[in-house]
Amino acid sequence: MDPSAALHLLQTMIDFFEAGNTETDAAAKAIIESDFEYNDHWEAEINRFRTGTEWTGLRAPEAEIVATALRALLQMLEDRPRKPAD
Secondary structure, eight states, rough: OOHHHHHHHHHHHHHHHHHSHHHEEEEEEHHHHHGGGHHHHHHHHHHHHHSSOOOOSSSSSSHHHHHHHHHHHHHHHHOHHHOOOO
């Protein structure tokens, strides 16, 4: 896959989860709830979002967590050194 296409898809996913509607909230909840190995971790993160200043209240905390993680991933990818073109 073309790296620019992958970055575009990642940005599309960020935009999706930042939309803040019932569809995006449900998708984020399904992603978080499917990670049975880290249930305690996610529950703590959700509680931290609900009681902290980071949560806008416009979307479910799960959607905030997914969007934040995707933004961090995008930033890491954008900051990595690029391979020179052949």
